[in-house]
Amino acid sequence: MATKIALVGIGKIAVDQHVPALKASADWDLAATVSRSGRVDGIEAFTDMAAMLEARPDIPVVSLALPPAPRFAYAEACLKAGRHVMLEKPPGMTLAEIHMLEVMAAERNLSLYATWHSRMATGVQPARDWLADKVIRRVHITWREDVRKWHPGQDWVFEPGGMGVFDPGINALSILTEILPAPVRVIKARLETPENRQTPIGAQITFSDNVTMDLDWRQEGPQTWTIEAETDGGTLTLTDGGANMSIDGQAQVTDGDREYPRLYARMADLVKTGARDMDLTPMIHVSDAMMLGERVVVEPFHF
Amino acid sequence: MATKIALVGIGKIAVDQHVPALKASADWDLAATVSRSGRVDGIEAFTDMAAMLEARPDIPVVSLALPPAPRFAYAEACLKAGRHVMLEKPPGMTLAEIHMLEVMAAERNLSLYATWHSRMATGVQPARDWLADKVIRRVHITWREDVRKWHPGQDWVFEPGGMGVFDPGINALSILTEILPAPVRVIKARLETPENRQTPIGAQITFSDNVTMDLDWRQEGPQTWTIEAETDGGTLTLTDGGANMSIDGQAQVTDGDREYPRLYARMADLVKTGARDMDLTPMIHVSDAMMLGERVVVEPFHF
Numbered sequence: 024m025a026t027k028i029a030l031v032g033i034g035k036i037a038v039d040q041h042v043p044a045l046k047a048s049a050d051w052d053l054a055a056t057v058s059r060s061g062r063v064d065g066i067e068a069f070t071d072m073a074a075m076l077e078a079r080p081d082i083p084v085v086s087l088a089l090p091p092a093p094r095f096a097y098a099e100a101c102l103k104a105g106r107h108v109m110l111e112k113p114p115g116m117t118l119a120e121i122h123m124l125e126v127m128a129a130e131r132n133l134s135l136y137a138t139w140h141s142r143m144a145t146g147v148q149p150a151r152d153w154l155a156d157k158v159i160r161r162v163h164i165t166w167r168e169d170v171r172k173w174h175p176g177q178d179w180v181f182e183p184g185g186m187g188v189f190d191p192g193i194n195a196l197s198i199l200t201e202i203l204p205a206p207v208r209v210i211k212a213r214l215e216t217p218e219n220r221q222t223p224i225g226a227q228i229t230f231s232d233n234v235t236m237d238l239d240w241r242q243e244g245p246q247t248w249t250i251e252a253e254t255d256g257g258t259l260t261l262t263d264g265g266a267n268m269s270i271d272g273q274a275q276v277t278d279g280d281r282e283y284p285r286l287y288a289r290m291a292d293l294v295k296t297g298a299r300d301m302d303l304t305p306m307i308h309v310s311d312a313m314m315l316g317e318r319v320v321v322e323p324f325h326f
Numbered sequence: 327m328a329t330k331i332a333l334v335g336i337g338k339i340a341v342d343q344h345v346p347a348l349k350a351s352a353d354w355d356l357a358a359t360v361s362r363s364g365r366v367d368g369i370e371a372f373t374d375m376a377a378m379l380e381a382r383p384d385i386p387v388v389s390l391a392l393p394p395a396p397r398f399a400y401a402e403a404c405l406k407a408g409r410h411v412m413l414e415k416p417p418g419m420t421l422a423e424i425h426m427l428e429v430m431a432a433e434r435n436l437s438l439y440a441t442w443h444s445r446m447a448t449g450v451q452p453a454r455d456w457l458a459d460k461v462i463r464r465v466h467i468t469w470r471e472d473v474r475k476w477h478p479g480q481d482w483v484f485e486p487g488g489m490g491v492f493d494p495g496i497n498a499l500s501i502l503t504e505i506l507p508a509p510v511r512v513i514k515a516r517l518e519t520p521e522n523r524q525t526p527i528g529a530q531i532t533f534s535d536n537v538t539m540d541l542d543w544r545q546e547g548p549q550t551w552t553i554e555a556e557t558d559g560g561t562l563t564l565t566d567g568g569a570n571m572s573i574d575g576q577a578q579v580t581d582g583d584r585e586y587p588r589l590y591a592r593m594a595d596l597v598k599t600g601a602r603d604m605d606l607t608p609m610i611h612v613s614d615a616m617m618l619g620e621r622v623v624v625e626p627f628h629f
Contacts, residue, residue, distance in 0.1 A: 095511075116618055117511050117512050117610075117614035117617065117618060118421075118610045118613060118614055119509065119510070119511035119512060119607075119610050119611060119614050120511040122509070122610070123509050123511060126509070183514075183515075183618050183619060183620040184617070184618035186617075206422065206425070206426050206429070207422070208398075208420050208422035208423040208426060209420050209422060211486075212486075221620060221621060304422075307420075307421045307422050307425070308422060309617070310421060310613045310614070310616075310617050311420035311421055311422050311613070313613075313616050313617045314420065314487070314489075314612070314613050314616040314617070315419055315420060315486050315487035316486060317486040317524060318524060318621075
């Protein structure tokens with residue numbers, strides 16, 4: 024009894040993650056795509072959202088894998104057409120627009136899911152469980168990658184609203200806010216912004232409770248996505264973006280990449296029960312860092 | 327049966343507004359102040375918050391008129407000591423810290439009030455009522471004042487977290503979000519930031535639904551705090567920060583300044599019923615504008 028779903032925005036993330044996850048799932052039947060240029064072999068392809076909603080009233084769920092800037096208009100159209108909606112991260116360009124979508128979905132009893140794929144990495148739930156009864160003394164996030172490798176030529180990440188290095192950094196924040204037993208708040212932020220760009224390429228964030236974060240988009244060679252938590256019961260380390268978890272250097276869990284299959288399993292549950300899952304905490308921290316951050320101009324960046 | 331209240335932060339806004347409002351109210355008995363240097367004649371004065379909370383367990387309510395940066399620690403101390411708390415605007419330096427205060431207050435069944443004094447201006451409720459059944463075609467906010475007059479020498483407004491011209495601008499946003507029948511969202515923002523400062527001195531914001539805002543801190547001479555709404559039933563104008571309301575040029579309401587007396591009357595109601603009032607919408611719009619704003623460097627600013 025697979026549920027029909029339409030996938031919107033057939034770019035790199037859709038091809039790499041969404042399509043394989045949907046094809047492998049018994050919950051879902053990928054019934055249509057909407058994209059200006061991309062398509063998936065054997066699946067009905069639309070280039071226009073309104074046309075898809077009109078032609079396929081039999082598809083009750085839409086997954087939006089578009090960049091954040093155009094996403095609001097698509098999500099609004101889907102909700103107004105009575106469809107359940109799943110949102111790639113970050114769930115929008117502004118907090119206000121996401122609150123508006125929540126209200127629209129609630130008024131229509133539709134499911135709406137602000138996904139955070141990194142929260143579904145294999146080490147995250149074990150890390151949360153392990154930390155629950157510890158005294159946490161210090162947490163440090165190191166998230167260093169090469170923007171030229173992951174966003175080749177994508178100028179939009181450096182344009183207003185593109186979030187800059189917070190685009191990957193929000194993944195770290197989605198894990199942090201999932202595993203910590205109590206909330207934290209940004210106290211100070213240093214935002215390194217290239218002279219010729221609008222958004223930061225590096226950032227150092229100080230949170231309350233001895234939590235710090237180091238984000239950098241200029242790391243060539245090996246890439247680092249690590250969260251380390253020192254506690255009264257030892258040191259927990261999440262590496263590879265949450266995939267692997269160790270305590271005092273001893274590996275605890277290792278598993279293949281199951282992030283997107285788990286997101287779609289969660290969406291299937293939400294649709295079954297008519298529920299919504301809209302935790303905006305990771306984005307609130309980005310927003311807070313941008314609001315109170317000190318801007319430091321660094322050398323120009325060119326792809 | 328006046329309720330005892332302590333006022334924290336005896337600066338300009340406390341002396342000009344909070345103290346007169348409290349002294350004129352039958353609901354409140356100003357029983358103590360906490361301030362490093364300020365005091366109020368005839369009222370027990372503390373310089374240390376912890377000392378006040380320790381010495382005066384008989385004071386159940388604390389009003390915080392401090393700047394946003396140090397406010398969180400004071401609010402947290404009050405809530406942990408079982409006191410109801412009233413917060414000057416903006417309610418904090420970050421959204422995350424305000425959410426933390428909300429959780430603390432809720433866990434302890436304490437009242438917490440994020441005040442927006444401009445919402446209490448005399449024209450605001452009539453404007454809200456009048457707009458409720460209109461088709462709104464266009465709204466424009468003009469908020470132009472002289473920072474040298476209103477914040478003489480206060481460098482903190484230009485430091486990270488000081489919000490810059492959004493410090494007065496958030497007053498306009500608190501009115502906008504009160505009078506509009508449906509929510510709006512920031513779509514685009516231009517932030518004019520002096521070469522030698524961190525926060526904007528001017529900003530032009532485009533919201534959805536044909537709502538625009540022009541903020542400027544460089545206006546000498548007459549000061550302008552106006553919101554104009556064109557509708558199918560005529561044009562509504564709020565002037566003088568919401569004090570006066572007119573329809574098609576005809577004055578509808580005029581009244582003295584009653585903003586702070588109304589805030590304290592509302593706080594008395596909240597404490598009576600154990601309720602909280604924590605609408606963060608005005609701050610979310612500031613945060614959204616700072617997150618997706620285009621930064622334009624303008625000439626250096628010196629007081």
